[in-house]
Amino acid sequence: SIIPCLRIELNHSYILLSNNEQGLRARDVLAICSLAVSTKTIEQEHIGEKGVGFKSVFAASNRPILISHAWKFCFHVSGLDAMSYITPLWITDQDIPDCISNQISTYAQHTHLYLPLKLQAHTPEANMFLDQVIKAADPCILLHMRHLKKLEIIDKRQNKVTIIEKEIIGPTKLEEQSNVTFEDFTFLNLAGSIIQLNTLTGYNTFRVYTCYIDVPNSIEQRRTSKTRLIIAFPCEINYDLTSTVYAGLPVCDLGFNFLFNADFQLVTNRENVRENVLFNTLIRNHLSALFVYLLLNDIDLRKDMNRYCPSLNTHQGKYSSWWLVMIDNINELITKYLSVLFEIQTGKTIRYFNKDLALLVSNEQLYNCADIHVIDTDHTFLTSEQLKSFQIQTVSIIDILNCFPHRQETLENKYRQQFELWTQRQDEQWCTNFSSSK
Structure with a gap:
């Protein structure tokens, strides 16, 4: 069977994109040659609106050529004529440039988009643009694609070939759910x-989670009332994400150790989302809740929680307060559900281990005498800094004092009585050791 593949070939003067899937239909060509027309349906749930997606190629080229089966045409934008962006010029095989003719003839059944660059070849500006194209062809975009399974990047400037193929290994530990409220x-x-x-x-292996959310009409009028969210977590510790936020293609890097893809509305240069848009805020807030829900319900993901939890201390200088709200939301929910994450009995106060007081009281004594559950950062998946960000305090002298019997207690607490006797014996032992050392 054919593996759906996108091939991107770059040279100093052009970009050639080739795809081996269905190819262009008559209605697709009509949409490309029109404004405010799209062949995408609600059932297909594609990202894209009003048929303007193809028009973005004119940012790179004034003479894009499209070849798909019997369809062979180009556009030629030579000035300010707006109609040239939607007026096709039919071409023949003789019009196909020599630099790509071999690829076109070898894979005649594929769809090809040839973009001779506006920028002059071999200039720093052209090289920078081509480098940005390669960066946008991030392997992680395959995680978001429903059909595309393979990505080939051929950089003829450096004779470098990169091939990435997606393989679905199986389900995660998360139970599939048709409707869940958190x-x-x-x-x-x-x-x-x-x-x-x-x-x-x-x-490289990823845990990838997909869901849909409803979009109220009061927030945005859409062709479909639902939009798709994707969160992906790299399994390998040493994997270095180059981007965090995706809207199909990479948008920006927040420094998180996980990535997410959604139909964000972007600023013009595609380097961030539009922060004053309610739809984007809706997505951000749902992603925060989804992140914590996944930690609570996928045991394998929870084991690596320390790698994935974002920290304000780490990221506060990287992006605006709009993104920092996402970290705040995550931390608030984790704090709320920390007892569930650590399987801590309800009613217990949570503290983290204080090595300076370890000789004065054991974790077991704190648990039995003061209703305190101590998290030892040496034997768990969170660091002390992360616990601090969840408003968890270290064991204190006051906690130790709460282990002693209380005067106002009406019922005798055997654990506190035992603790008091233990401290008396410890005092005697310490005094003996101190005297003998003189």
């Missing part, structure tokens, strides 16, 4: 998959 957020068709991105030199 806090005030509802997620539809929530499911998780373990996906490998294979290259010639190895592979």
Whole structure:
């Protein structure tokens, strides 16, 4: 069977994109040659609106050429004539440039988009633009694609070939759910998959979770009332994400150790989302809740919680307060559900281990005498800094004093009585040791 593949070839003067899927239909060509027309349907749930997606190629080229089966045409934008952006010029095989003719003839059944660059070849500006194209062809975009399974990037400037192929290994530990509500957020068709991105030199594994959310008409009028969210977590500790936020293609890097994809509305240069848009805020807040829900319900993900939890201390200088709200939301929910994450009995106060007071009281004594559950950062998946960000305090002298019997207690607490006797024996032992050392 054919593996759906996108091939991106770059040289100093052009970009050639080739795809081996269905190809262009008559209605697709009509949409490309029109404004405010799209062949995408609600059922297909594609990202894109009003048929303007193809028009973005004119940012790179004044003479894009499209070849798909019997369709062979180009556009030629030579000045201020707006109609040239939607007026096709039919071409023949003789009009196909020599630099791509071999690829076109070899893979005649594929769809090809040839973009001779506006920028002059071999200039710093052209090289910078081509480098940005390669960066946008981030392997992680395959995690978000429903059909595309393979990405080939051929950089003829450096004779470098990169091939990434997606393989679905199986489901995650998260149970698939058609409708789940967590806090005030509802997620539809929530499911998780373990996906490998294979290259010639190895592979990287991700836990990828997909769901849909409803978009109220009061927030945005859309062709469909639902939008898709994706969160992906790299399994390998040493995997270095180059981007965190995706809207199909990479948008920006927040420094998180997980990535997410959604139909964000972006600023003009695509380097951030539009922060004053209610739709983007809706997505951000749902992603915060989804992150914590996944930690609570996928045991494998929870084991790596320390790697994935974002910290204000780490990220506060990287982006605006709009994104920092996402970290705040995550931390607030984790604080609320920390007892569930650590399977701590209800009613217990949570503290983290204080090595300076370890000789004065044991974790077991604090648990039995003062209703305090101590988290030892040496034997758990969170650091002391992360626990501090969840408003968890270290064990204190006051906690130790609460282990002693209380005068106002009406019922005798045997654990506190035992603790008092233990401290008396410890005092005697310490005094003896101190005297003998003189």
